Amino acid sequence: MTAPATVVEILGVVLAPLLPGCIQTLKARLQGRRGPSPLQPYRTLARLWSKSAVDPEGTTVVYRIVPPLVAACLIIALLIVPIAGRGAGLGLGHDALVLLGVLALARFAIAAAAWDTGSGFALMGAARDLMIAVFGEALLVLALLVAALAAGGTDLRAMSAAGAGEHVWSSPAHWCGAIAFALVILVETGRQPIDNPDTHLELTMIHEGPLLEYAGRDLAFLQWAAAARHWVVLVLGAELFLPHGRGFAAGLVVLAAEVAALCAALAVVETNQAKMRLLRVPALLGVGCAIALAGAGLSIGGVGI
Amino acid sequence: MGPAASVDAGLAIAGATVLAAGGGLAACRGGLRSGLAVQAAGMALLGAAGVGVLTGAAATGSAFRSTVAPAFGLDPLSGFFLAVLALTGVPTLVFARDHLPGSPGARGVAALTAGFLLALTGVLAARDVTTFLALWELMTVVPAAAILVARRDATVRAAIYRYLAITHLGGAGVWVALLVLQRHGAIGDPAALAAAGSGAQTLVAIAALIGFGTKAGLVPLHSWLPRAHPVAPAHLSALMSGMMIKVALYGLIRVEFQWLGATPRWLGITLIAVGLLSSLGGVLWALVQHDLKRLLAYHSIENVGIIALGLGASLLLADAGATTWAAIAFAAALLHVANHAIFKALLFLGAGAFARAVGSLDLDHLGGLLRRMPWTGGAFLIGSMAIAGLPPLNGFASEWLVLQSLLHAALHRPVGVALAAGVALAGLAATAALALLCFVKVVGLALLGSPRRPECAAATDPPIGMRAAMVVLAGLCVVLGLVPGVVLPTLARLAPGGAAGVAARHAGLDLPGTGSYPAVALAIALVVLTAGLARLRGSRRAAPAPAWACGQPVVAELNWTSAAFTKPLRLVLEVVLRPQRTLEVVRGGGMVQQITYSGHVPSLVDALLYEPAIRAGLRLAAVARRLQTGNVRTYAAYLLGLVIALLTLARTGAL
Helix, strand or coil: CCHHHHHHHHHHHHHCCHHHHHHHHHHHHHCCCCCCCCCHHHHHHHHHHCCCECCECCCCHHHHHHHHHHHHHHHHHHHHCCECCECCCCCCCCEHHHHHHHHHHHHHHHHHHHHHHCCHHHHHHHHHHHHHHHHHHHHHHHHHHHHHHHHCCCEHHHHHHHCCCCHHHHCHHHHHHHHHHHHHHHHHHCCCCCCCCCCCCHHHCCCCHHHCCCCHHHHHHHHHHHHHHHHHHHHHHHHHHCCCCCCHHHHHHHHHHHHHHHHHHHHHHHHHCCCCCHHHHHHHHHHHHHHHHHHHHHHHHCCCC | CCHHHHHHHHHHHHHHHHHHHHHHHHHCCCCHHHHHHHHHHHHHHHHHHHHHHHHHCCCEECCCCCCCCCCEEECHHHHHHHHHHHHHHHHHHHHHHHHCCCCCCHHHHHHHHHHHHHHHHHHHHECCHHHHHHHHHHHHHHHHHHHHHHCCCHHHHHHHHHHHHHHHHHHHHHHHHHHHHHHCCCCCCHHHHHHHCHHHHHHHHHHHHHHHHHHHCCCCCCCCHHHHHHHCCHHHHHHHHHHHHHHHHHHHHHHHHHHCCCCCHHHHHHHHHHHHHHHHHHHHHHHCCCEHHHHHHHHHHHHHHHHHHHHHHHHHHHHCCCHHHHHHHHHHHHHHHHHHHHHHHHHHHHHHHHHHHHCCCEHHHCCCHHHHCHHHHHHHHHHHHHHCCCCCCHHHHHHHHHHHHHHHHCCCCCHHHHHHHHHHHHHHHHHHHHHHHHHHHHHHHHCCCCCCCHHHHCCCCCCHHHHHHHHHHHHHHHHHHHCHHHHHHHHHHCCCCCCCCCCCCCCCEECCCCCEECHHHHHHHHHHHHHHHHHHHCCCECCCECCCCCCCCCCHHHCCCHHHHCHHHHHHCHHHHCCEEEEEEEEECCEEEEEEEEEECCCHHHHHHHHHHHHHHHHHHHHHHHHCCCCHHHHHHHHHHHHHHHHHHHHHCCC
16 A cells, blocks of 8 residues: 555655745735745746756866755655655655655755855855754754654654554643644744745855855756755654544545645744844754653653553 | 684784784885785784674683683674774775875884784783783873874874873773772673672772773863874874774773673763763864864764763663663664774875875865865765765764664653653764764865865875775775665674674664664665756756856955854854954054954863863872972981871771
């Protein structure tokens, strides 16, 4: 019964740009603008695909290999995250920590490309991204720990199954994990109040900064990867911490509804929140870590289960 | 002794002899290069003996004994460390063969290198206390001598003085632990110390932790390491960082895991705490270094911390009764020992090659070396990615295992212990992210972008021997990353409880009751997808253009520096790092004439622990000096006082 899940996961490669598209549309509506269509990311990708790429002077093979490598990492990440409790049987496993490693590889690659260009703006963005990642990684691991403690291991399918049923909602640990993971979603998708994806000012860029020099198909790969990152964390959050449907078909419907709801929540947060001062982000993530750790403690202590 | 075991013993003796002969040959005039080649052959023989003992799982030579007669032998644990020693030692010696000639004191350094390797091997093979302690001291002193043969300026002398002082002060713990064990006849006999009571056990456990921990570079006893390792010649740095601190961990494992009898729970928690402190502290101070070798030395502290986390998790899991997972955690620590030895040797050799080509190891003076030194640069890139813990390389495999072990330690009660494991888990994740930040910086500054100095633009790859050494080590990083599952069961068998439940289901890691890491499939997927997407993209490119700098011309001197890249983190962690900066502006005639900026991050441990300790020591010495007047009459008075005191004591019956 892994075949349908495999199909959906591979469909994720196509569907991922829809998520930031929906967020942008909804955000515009909330702000009283008409905004772009949810399909705008596809149009952008198509436009980029028809343009030629540019290499800054003095770059090496690293700069060229990074966009396909980052896109490959995100495809693998898409295949690792299970859909409606099932995983693709493609032999890549479903381990939460491997997912972490693959995302780290993508982050390393992007920062290395920034160094290769030598551009100050790219490096500024990369330095900030990696600084936030230090705290974000600890937070992500702790949020995953809460789910893994319930499952007894880091297989994402088992962790998803452990988050199913009604009794988990009486467990305070689960709530702590959910709150911590909400912060993870903000960090990993690069949305306000952590980062502002709409900025056009180089000095304020975090995730966009290292992409400044890229053009054409290279940029298309990297923009798709940013969209795929939305898919990975939103689906993962829904799988681990939100209610599940019974059976695969129902599970798929519930999952789609939850991901849509999470997109809407992101749009609302972005409309209401200004971007945070960069140096205060670690404090926010530290609070998240404390909440997740409390959740882990409650889970180990067996409170409410 | 079976036939296989006697073959291993023969190999080991032959290897040690050849190694010693190589050392002698290297000391002769004109025999430097051939001597180092002979040494490499000897090291390879020793490694073969180690692998034989490890895979045959049978001990050879003498067993551990509590008598004082010198004895040598190998068991699987020694065999493992010996194999790792050979894996790093052989390429390192091949590297030295091309690197050492022409450097000051080359013949002396080469001969002492053989002595150092023999001492390391001897510590691993010693089977009684006197031999162990004698070789242990040699292992400390010989590299110091080799460094002083190569360089003798004030910085080096200060570094060596601090190295010898701290390792001897802390190393007293090794003597205390081993002599107490000897007194209870507990060398190689865990039941004996258990019978001696918990007081002796606690004493041995603490003394061994301090003694071996100092030599392994665990925080807060690490202060010597980032000073001593960078001043050594490249191949000695590689051996010291790659192997010497691992041999200290070997001692730690022997005492704490094998001879202590029942290990107390606090020891596991202490190891976790010290490991966390070392891994986070090591990587944080590494981040703010601008000298490549010093940065690498701090990363050794980080990695020893990660190994200590694995060992601590193993103790906690054994305490909770999860024997299979205790063995996996132990194997995770050992796998990281091997992995770190390999990539750290690679990185130090790479640094040596850069220093030779560019003449500087200040990160801000390098740049653009990947294009100009493709072999060295490529190998260094692989080593950097391995130490940053990126899949599918070997660093990720062992860090994944340590993370899994900590997670499983968090599954067991009591809650406090489980929470400690949870905190360690988050700390290790942060450590990995920090290491990634640090090595992106190193790779970016040294290998990528445009050269910052004319010397970098003219740099070329070193001779074939040096290249081969680095490529072999890089290949080992890849291979061990792809097939960790093949090694894991062998390593799990070395755990004190043994483990029958750990079997290799595939070349990657597939553990009971948790997720799996299919390393080969992941690597294939990565390569195939990247190649496919690159092909899909095609090669249509517009003409190269300068990078965007708001319309300004791009000047290499204005490129980002090591300090700039870590600035956000330095600001966020100001409380911990306490960076100091001084800015001097010279004005003249209404214009700014000159701006001098200097910034550095002092080591908090040095400021808070060592400096007060040194001050207190000097004050005590001043007090003690007052007793030494140099006046004969005072000494006569001391003697008189002593005699009277003794007589009084004898009179009262106290003596």
